[in-house]
Amino acid sequence: MRVRFAPSPTGALHVGGARTALYNWLLAQQGATFVLRIEDTDRERSTPENVEQILDALEWLGLDDYEKPWISQISRRERHQEVLRQLIDGGHAYRSTAAKPEVDAYKARHGRERGFRGEAEAEGAVRLRVPDDGETVVRDIIRGETTFAHVHLDDPVIARADGSVLYNFAVAVDDLDAGITHVVRGEDHLSNTPKQLLVLEALGEPGPLYAHLPLLHGPDGKKLSKRHGAASVQELRDAGFLPEAVCNYLVLLGFGMYDDETIVPIDALINRFDLTHVSKNPAQFDERKLRWMNGRYVRDLSVEDLTARLETFTGRTGLRAAVEISREKMQTLADFWPLAGFIFDGPADDPAAREKWLDDDGRAVLRDVHAALDAVDPFTQDAVQAALEGVVAAREVKPKQIFQPVRVALAGRAISPGIFETVVVLGREETLRRIDRALQSVAKAPAP
RNA sequence: GCCGCUAUCGUCUAGGGGACUAGGACGCCGCCCUCUCACGGCGGAAACCGGGGUUCGAAUCCCCGUAGCGGUACCA
Numbered sequence: 001m002r003v004r005f006a007p008s009p010t011g012a013l014h015v016g017g018a019r020t021a022l023y024n025w026l027l028a029q030q031g032a033t034f035v036l037r038i039e040d041t042d043r044e045r046s047t048p049e050n051v052e053q054i055l056d057a058l059e060w061l062g063l064d065d066y067e068k069p070w071i072s073q074i075s076r077r078e079r080h081q082e083v084l085r086q087l088i089d090g091g092h093a094y095r096s097t098a099a100k101p102e103v104d105a106y107k108a109r110h111g112r113e114r115g116f117r118g119e120a121e122a123e124g125a126v127r128l129r130v131p132d133d134g135e136t137v138v139r140d141i142i143r144g145e146t147t148f149a150h151v152h153l154d155d156p157v158i159a160r161a162d163g164s165v166l167y168n169f170a171v172a173v174d175d176l177d178a179g180i181t182h183v184v185r186g187e188d189h190l191s192n193t194p195k196q197l198l199v200l201e202a203l204g205e206p207g208p209l210y211a212h213l214p215l216l217h218g219p220d221g222k223k224l225s226k227r228h229g230a231a232s233v234q235e236l237r238d239a240g241f242l243p244e245a246v247c248n249y250l251v252l253l254g255f256g257m258y259d260d261e262t263i264v265p266i267d268a269l270i271n272r273f274d275l276t277h278v279s280k281n282p283a284q285f286d287e288r289k290l291r292w293m294n295g296r297y298v299r300d301l302s303v304e305d306l307t308a309r310l311e312t313f314t315g316r317t318g319l320r321a322a323v324e325i326s327r328e329k330m331q332t333l334a335d336f337w338p339l340a341g342f343i344f345d346g347p348a349d350d351p352a353a354r355e356k357w358l359d360d361d362g363r364a365v366l367r368d369v370h371a372a373l374d375a376v377d378p379f380t381q382d383a384v385q386a387a388l389e390g391v392v393a394a395r396e397v398k399p400k401q402i403f404q405p406v407r408v409a410l411a412g413r414a415i416s417p418g419i420f421e422t423v424v425v426l427g428r429e430e431t432l433r434r435i436d437r438a439l440q441s442v443a444k445a446p447a448p
Numbered sequence: 449g450c451c452g453c454u455a456u457c458g459u460c461u462a463g464g465g466g467a468c469u470a471g472g473a474c475g476c477c478g479c480c481c482u483c484u485c486a487c488g489g490c491g492g493a494a495a496c497c498g499g500g501g502u503u504c505g506a507a508u509c510c511c512c513g514u515a516g517c518g519g520u521a522c523c524a
Binding site: 254329 | 523
């Protein structure tokens with residue numbers, strides 16, 4: 001069994017493409033040979049930058065154990081010309097100058113549902129001759145057999161007038177030469193499959209087995225694109241998602257497990273994945289569910305691992321202590337800095353929080369807390385907690401009345417990791433300094 | 449227009465003639481936990497597109513409609 005992933009040469013890897021790659025990769029883990037080929041027959045759009053982006057995305061996802069990738073247009077020109085000549089000489093294809101107007105005129109005469117048939121000419125583009133009778137059957141593991149009657153099919157153009165070949169021709173010949181047995185790709189290719197099969201048939205070749213995956217849609221039900229937010233793997237990475245969560249989510253988006261598990265690591269998926277259980281209907285990409293799933297994966301990471309990833313993501317170092325007290329509150333890596341950045345960069349500026357919690361009562365509380373923490377020794381979490389709870393008891397108020405002013409003094413906002421943990425991570429000196437500063441800044445603020 | 453694919457809670461899905469009072473997950477609502485935000489726990493609302501068949505029996509099989517999506521390029 002040989003499978004291949006043949007993405008467009010257009011830079012960023014679309015999440016739909018990522019899912020296709022994932023399914024191919026899963027098949028490879030089950031024993032298939034996995035081939036990667038950039039399919040580019042359109043004036044070499046496969047720039048080194050574009051190819052690198054695709055390869056990077058696959059590497060990030062951990063799907064990079066394919067056979068050495070190759071680019072169709074660049075390496076296959078001569079072979080394509082050879083097959084083209086073979087088809088023309090054999091009477092399976094012909095040159096024709098007929099374009100859109102001629103095709104429309106033909107259909108006006110013979111009926112809208114009749115496929116275009118042209119006459120052989122001395123020059124022009126190359127069209128494949130489709131038999132008038134019969135049908136081409138696409139054998140698909142996911143959908144069963146789909147039949148296309150030849151009468152409805154136009155003689156497809158397989159090469160331009162300048163001799164450069166077109167996708168439906170190139171992909172058929174490339175798959176044939178690469179010995180591909182199973183083609184797993186998006187459903188958008190289903191309607192063009194008979195053209196590819198017809199090329200193969202003219203060559204006397206049987207054609208592979210297909211598995212056309214349902215398309216991915218955005219929240220509005222339309223094909224997923226940039227305007228839906230993160231539509232590419234690189235955007236997902238930049239948004240702070242973990243590759244293992246993205247893989248888990250993508251596999252299950254369109255693939256139903258027999259049991260009811262949702263969080264299934266990619267390794268566990270290898271044994272259970274089965275093309276016959278891939279869903280037939282298009283799926284909407286739901287970023288909220290991905291966020292939830294990503295949170296689960298974040299919490300399963302060790303503190304060391306999570307710290308390393310966050311240091312790469314933020315470009316900062318020395319994050320470990322802050323990570324340890326924040327990990328329960330993150331869904332994505334991008335959530336970390338807004339939550340814990342104050343530990344490193346000083347309090348945030350949230351006027352509403354200051355106004356609410358640093359009023360006269362709040363300042364009185366801060367003075368008590370300052371005194372209490374000043375006396376704590378050793379400065380451990382238990383001791384800090386006892387000291388702060390002592391203030392709560394002494395003032396006979398709800399814990400929140402004490403903890404929130406402290407939180408705002410330290411973090412500058414009403415949301416932060418646990419207050420005892422935060423105080424300990426900041427240390428006595430920094431904590432007291434921030435409380436002093438909060439008292440001063442409030443005192444200096446002009447009275448309303 | 450023509451050709452094709454698809455159709456279960458808002459979303460992802462389980463379901464392959466009786467086990468369906470249609471199960472799980474995200475999201476949503478309520479309660480609990482609680483120093484904020486989260487996490488976690490418990491509970492709840494929420495679906496078989498419509499119409500005909502086949503059958504003792506249909507979410508499941510067939511047909512027709514409808515809707516959504518895709519293809520229809522000298523794009524990939």
